[in-house]
Amino acid sequence: MKTKENIGIIGNIEYKSPGVRVLYWSIFTLMIVIAAICILPPVWIMVSSLKDIREFYSIPPTLIPRTFEIGKLWDTWKEFNFLNYYLNTGYLAVGSIVFCLSFNGLAGYFFSKLKPRGSSLLFVLIVWTVMIPNTVGMVPLFSNLIDFPLLHLNLTNTFWPMWFMAAVNPVVILIFKNFFDVIPQSLLEAAKIDGATTIGIFIRVILPLSTPVIGTITVLTMNSVWQDFFWPFMVLKDQSTWSVIVAIYNLKASLPQDIQFIALTFAILPPIVLFIFFQKYIMSGQSYGGSIKG
Known part of the structure; x- marks a missing residue:
């Protein structure tokens, strides 16, 4: 039995x-x-x-x-043009996901598989930045957004500041590195013998094996962008660029309380739906690395 x-x-x-x-x-x-x-x-x-x-x-x-x-949902959606705020948030999220996966993924590959001289010290310094309070860098960072160094560009009312911030995330780098560590080095050596370049190995070998962690980071990044308020509020001043959360905050003075609840419902639903459909990636990402190593 x-x-x-x-x-x-x-x-x-x-x-x-x-x-x-x-x-x-x-x-x-x-x-x-x-x-x-x-x-x-x-x-x-x-x-x-x-x-x-x-x-x-x-x-x-x-x-x-x-x-x-039920009609209140459609009336509020149409009257306050929530479709535009959804599109802005989606555009912001897609760019953040692309920057986050591309740059942090390459950084994790760099520290996990390439390991040039001095990379261990550099990795420790990056991880140490997690202990630095976010409030310490807010003032100098915002001043750089108004007058970007060297280029002297004003990045307010654009999504570039949030995309740049997503490109450097020590926690995501650590997650990618830990996942890449369990991928056998023999696969990379076999790809080198077949003539693959360093970037080619990352694209053709590492990424196909990293679907669970990529799915997990994508869901978490999307959720983080959707609920992020501080930097979109500080950077996106023009109403045509507002994200959903910024729009709800800026419009709350002119909205009745029941309409505010509907607006909050519009803000709550997408992360819930996203998590329901993609939670399997978060759960499988915890154990997939062991199956690769085995």
Whole structure:
């Protein structure tokens, strides 16, 4: 008789102990409570946004809505031109993903497989930058955006500053390096024998094996760009360049509260949908590296 393989921390034998069972269900209950705390606020916003105006302002508020006005979604979308803000955010996200994968991926390849003299020290210095508070570099960085060094360009009202920031991410470099470390060196040597160049090896050998980590970084970068507020707010001053989050913040003074909830619903839904469709890459990326090494 075949037994089910134990893949968790607690196996079948340990689970038979009463103390382990109590610990297991305590942790499980705590996780449910934490998940509910995280899920309920956005669900409340999305559900409340569809109430009619009378029910929306009723005291005490209704937990389960009695009215649903679906038409408010389309009216708000059309009246405040959310399609343009979505396109701006999508354009910003696509550029950030391209810059993030290209430059950070090459950096991870450089530190993992090429390893020229002095690369270890350079890698340590890059990782150390994670400990530097972000607020330290905000003032000099913003001044450089207004007057870009040497070229003397004003990069405000453009997406280039956010794209440049995405191109240098120490955490992403570390993730790429750790993933590339488990790719056998013999594959690279075989490609060299076949006449592949250094860049050719990266494109034809490394990247095809890196689909899980690329998918994971893509989803995380997209989510980060979508919810980023500070730099888009500081850089994108013209309304035609606003991202979704910046638009909601700048328009909130002119929006009724129920319409603000609808606008927040527009901001919440895309990351949720993105995560639902691509969560398999995040989960598989944790174990795929071991299968390559084996």
